[in-house]
Structures are given as C-alpha cells and as structure tokens.
Amino acid sequence: MSYVDEVIESVVAKNPAEPEFHQAVKEVLESLRPVIEANEEKYRKVALLERMVEPERQIKFRVPWVDDKGQAHVNTGYRVQFNSAIGPYKGGIRLHPSVNIGIIKFLGFEQVFKNSLTSLPIGGGKGGSDFDPKGKSDREIMAFCQSFMTELCKYIGADTDVPAGDIGTGAREIGFMFGQYKRIRGVYEGVLTGKGLSYGGSLARTEATGYGLLYLTQELLKLNGIDIAGKTACVSGSGNVAIYAIEKATQLGVKVLTCSDSNGWVYDPDGIDVAALKEIKEVNRARLTEYKKYRPNSEYHEGRGVWVVKADLALPCATQNELLLEDAKALVENGCTAVCEGANMPTTLEATKYLQEHGVIFAPGKAANAGGVATSALEMSQNSERLSWTFDEVDAKLKSIMINITHNMVDAAKRYGHEGDYVMGANIAGFEKVADAMMAQGIC
Ligand SMILES: NC(=O)C1=CN([C@@H]2O[C@H](COP(=O)(O)OP(=O)(O)OC[C@H]3O[C@@H](n4cnc5c(N)ncnc54)[C@H](OP(=O)(O)O)[C@@H]3O)[C@@H](O)[C@H]2O)C=CC1
Numbered sequence: 001m002s003y004v005d006e007v008i009e010s011v012v013a014k015n016p017a018e019p020e021f022h023q024a025v026k027e028v029l030e031s032l033r034p035v036i037e038a039n040e041e042k043y044r045k046v047a048l049l050e051r052m053v054e055p056e057r058q059i060k061f062r063v064p065w066v067d068d069k070g071q072a073h074v075n076t077g078y079r080v081q082f083n084s085a086i087g088p089y090k091g092g093i094r095l096h097p098s099v100n101i102g103i104i105k106f107l108g109f110e111q112v113f114k115n116s117l118t119s120l121p122i123g124g125g126k127g128g129s130d131f132d133p134k135g136k137s138d139r140e141i142m143a144f145c146q147s148f149m150t151e152l153c154k155y156i157g158a159d160t161d162v163p164a165g166d167i168g169t170g171a172r173e174i175g176f177m178f179g180q181y182k183r184i185r186g187v188y189e190g191v192l193t194g195k196g197l198s199y200g201g202s203l204a205r206t207e208a209t210g211y212g213l214l215y216l217t218q219e220l221l222k223l224n225g226i227d228i229a230g231k232t233a234c235v236s237g238s239g240n241v242a243i244y245a246i247e248k249a250t251q252l253g254v255k256v257l258t259c260s261d262s263n264g265w266v267y268d269p270d271g272i273d274v275a276a277l278k279e280i281k282e283v284n285r286a287r288l289t290e291y292k293k294y295r296p297n298s299e300y301h302e303g304r305g306v307w308v309v310k311a312d313l314a315l316p317c318a319t320q321n322e323l324l325l326e327d328a329k330a331l332v333e334n335g336c337t338a339v340c341e342g343a344n345m346p347t348t349l350e351a352t353k354y355l356q357e358h359g360v361i362f363a364p365g366k367a368a369n370a371g372g373v374a375t376s377a378l379e380m381s382q383n384s385e386r387l388s389w390t391f392d393e394v395d396a397k398l399k400s401i402m403i404n405i406t407h408n409m410v411d412a413a414k415r416y417g418h419e420g421d422y423v424m425g426a427n428i429a430g431f432e433k434v435a436d437a438m439m440a441q442g443i444c
C-alpha cells in the first residue's frame, strides 16, 4: 500500500466519527501524491505525514453560562492547535450548533496549509463551540463569550495561539472575548484578531476574506484569458465572507444574482443590493425574508437552490459541503466558468472532481479564502509595532498576497505536470513550506 493510502487509512481508523476530517485529509493527501512519491523514503523515515495529520494539541472544555431567565446552560468548547511549524497557531472560532471535534479538526487541518500559502509566519489552529448565537440577547452572548474565554485564556497568547472570527463569531463576540482575556491575564496584547478599530483591530479585516476571494478570482480568470468585468455570479451565504465578496464583485463589474442563509435564498435579477444586505444582516441581525422589502423585484425561496441559477461564476461562501454533485451538474449544464470557494470545504469531493473533469476553473478555499487570515496576520504585525496602517495600505497588501497565492498555486500544479489542477497546486504550495520547516525542526 502507498504511504498516502496507509496514512489515510489510519486517520479513518483512529478517528472513526469524524467524516469532515477524513474528507479534508483525503483531499490534501491524495493531491500530494506526486510530491510524496518523489520523497517517500525521506518522509516515511521521520513519519512526516503521520505527524501532519495528528494535531499537536486538542483542548476540550466545559462552557457554563446563564441565560436572561436565570437558567444555566452548558456548552462544549474546543481549541485544536494543529501545527506550529511555521508560526504561532492561528485560526478562527466557530460558534454553531453543528460544531464537534471532527469539524474543528478539519478546519484546523485546512488552516495549516492555508496559512502557509499566505507566505506569512502563522501556524494552523481552530476552535469553537456548539453554542448557537442565533436569537440570543447581547447579555447572553457576553455571558457565553466570557465563560468560553475564562478557560481558553490558559492556552492562548500573542506569540502562542491567536484566535479570530469564523461562523457565528464577529466583532461583537471578539470584543467580549478580548475584554475577558485582558481581565484574567492582565496583559494588553494582540491575542485575538478581528478586533474593533478602537482597541487594536486592523482596517480592512472585516472586508478581507470576501475582497481577497475576488482578487484571487480576478487574477485566476485573467491567467485563463478571461476578464471578470461583465460576468454574472451566484453567491451562497449572507455572512461576513458573502457580504464583502458581493461588495467587491459588484465593484469589479460583476452582477451578483443570489445570496442565501440557512433558511432560504434570494434571487435578485438586478444584482444583489449590498447596502440592503448589510442593513439586514449586520445591523438588524435579521433573516433574508426581509430582502424583498428593500428590493420588490427580487424573489425569496425557502430551502437551498442557489446553484441552479445560471451564472458565469459560483462563489460558495456559507459552510462546508454546501455544493453537492447534483449542484455541480447544474452548474456545468448552465455553462459556469469558474467556482471559487469563499467558505472552507464547501464543495464535496465528488462535486469538485465533476467540475474539474468538465473544464470548470476550480479554486479551493484554502487559497481562495486565505485573505482573511492573511489580514489577521497583518493585524498581528500592526499590534506588534503598535501602529495602525491605513485601509489602502492593508488592502494593497491583501491584494498583492492574493495575487501571489494565485501564481504559486498555478505554478505548483504546472511544476508537477498537472496544469490547471488548482486543488493540487494549492495543496503542494502550502505543504512544501510546512514540510521543510518540520523536517528542519526534528521529530517533534
Ligand atoms: N470570516 C472569515 O474571515 C473567514 C471565514 N471563512 C469561512 O467562510 C464561511 C462563512 O463564514 P462567515 O461568513 O465568517 O460566517 P458568518 O457566520 O458571518 O456567515 C455564515 C453564513 O453561512 C450561512 N450558514 C452557516 N451554516 C450554514 C448551514 N449549515 N447551512 C446553510 N447556511 C449556513 C449562515 O446562515 P445563517 O445566518 O442562517 O446561519 C450565514 O449566511 C465558513 O466556511 C468559514 O469557515 C474562511 C476564511 C475566513
């Protein structure tokens, strides 16, 4: 059996109830075959792959909190510190009822390669809880965040592990967590990113993941001889990534026809109105059913359905495994040119394969959504030098990082004779730096 197959088999056997983690490991290791085969003896001797798929540390803890009626609740908190070969652990905190250890491990594993792709010195980690922020009052959110940080603060720090936002964790939650960290540890440091601008946050971090997705999409299309201006797009999600992807796409001359939340989706033939979307989601924390009040010409549909709309580009920006094989078939049938992932692992393995086999340009999340964590690393730099850069400075750096990632991904695939396979390109480019660092640091 090949080294890659042996490691995949052992991951499945050792972590039986973690399908998302299996999926992420399979996607990465299978596409790394050419690199692994070329270096098999060297990597086997030091158990490089076995160490890469085993987190350095997994922390699981109780998060008790009290609701507005005086009732106590208990959630489970997680932080997976996956790999620190190239820098302190870095990755977001997900608050969603679906969170379990397998999901946090898949996200942490992806983060290792994503963070390497940014070319910045950040290792990979991820955390979260099965707490559901939906429908909770600000006081309840604060109670949860303070309790979560009361335990987490023992394991993180500006030079060890720097969490940030993810699904369900935005500026409000980061603020409450930062306040509690400072209160318990007594240090004012850049321990979290995505902070508010008045206490060490970076301009453009809010926009970074969505904007970065479009910078990469634009560059990748350009390398394929296609101009992004004048194209149409389907976007899923209506959270942080989706909103700023829609905003940048619109600025680049793309008409975005859809967005969605976990209840339903919107079709706006005139192009999604991003100001209305921001008011609904960022200000009112409301549902997409509200959108029609702002845009009477639009349609609201219950359930899922974004991928059946005919468009040139598909940008999944909601969650994992939201673009299935049947969706990939619909996209191909409708002549979709490119799928670029704003979310983490939104496309299933079968759907990815189908899209690639049918000539759709496919950019994987670990490259396409790396702009968020890259800008978090820029926030860390600003915190270290106790300075703040302007929006334009950060945005220019973000754009240059995304263009660099695009070229590294394209070139790595070419180097191994798989031109146009950007899943392979991104995985190889991300893997090489982490592998070099791990080899140099001995068995640890
Ligand atoms: N924020 C960031 O900087 C980065 C985020 N990502 C990834 O991007 C994706 C979106 O994150 P972000 O925008 O920050 O999160 P938000 O919480 O801001 O928004 C998430 C969006 O996805 C929808 N959604 C969440 N879960 C589901 C589900 N199970 N089914 C259908 N829709 C769902 C939400 O709908 P509803 O409100 O109804 O739940 C919401 O519209 C995630 O995969 C995240 O890991 C990647 C890189 C960086």
Ligand SMILES: O=C(O)CCC(=O)C(=O)O
Binding pocket: 090, 091, 092, 093, 111, 114, 162, 163, 164, 165, 166, 193, 344, 369, 370, 372, 373, 374, 376
């Ligand atoms: O900004 C960060 O540190 C985390 C971003 C994140 O969670 C991600 O890239 O998936």
